[in-house]
Amino acid sequence: MEITTAIASFAALSQDTRLQAFRLLVSQEPEGLPAGEIARQLSVPHNTMSAHLSVLARAGWVVSKRHSRQIIYRASLSHMEAVVQFLLQDCCAGHPELCASLMDSLSGCEAVKAESQNSNGYLN
Incomplete structure (x- = not known):
């Protein structure tokens, strides 16, 4: 990822409603939401939400x-991954053990997902 692309990505998230959305x-994920439902849940007018979603897109x-x-x-999880990789590209100056706690926190989604599944593999 180029630095200008990263800056544009960060700029898009640097607004409260867009970050919340x-x-x-x-x-x-993975179902997503209709634009109107996003606007309803965030208490934002539909036309305003549409503009925010356009910026995010x-x-x-x-x-x-x-x-x-x-x-x-x-959500584009692949874009989120690319941004995180951009941030961590030179992580810990070649000493990955310094980033161990960060890497553990990033794998937290799997632990939460595993805890919320019952013995049949379905989400509770």
């Missing part, structure tokens, strides 16, 4: 797909 969409944070008359938005 992205975090909401991450929590809704241009920066690569969200992807959308038309489903009937609705547009379903999803």
Whole structure:
């Protein structure tokens, strides 16, 4: 990732509503949410939410797909991974053991997911 792309990505998330929308969409993976539902959950007017989602889409944070008359938005986890990799590219100056706690915290999603599954592998 180029530094100018990273800066544009950070700029897109540097607004309260957009950051909240992205975090909401991450929590809704892999199904995503319709734009209207995002606006409702964040108490934002639909046209304002549409503008915010456009900014996030241009920066690569969200992807959308038309489903009937609705547009379903999803977090772009691949973009998030690329940004995190950009941030960690020169992590710990060649001493990965210094980043161990950071890496453990990034793997926290798997632990939470495992805890929320029952013995049949279904989410509780």
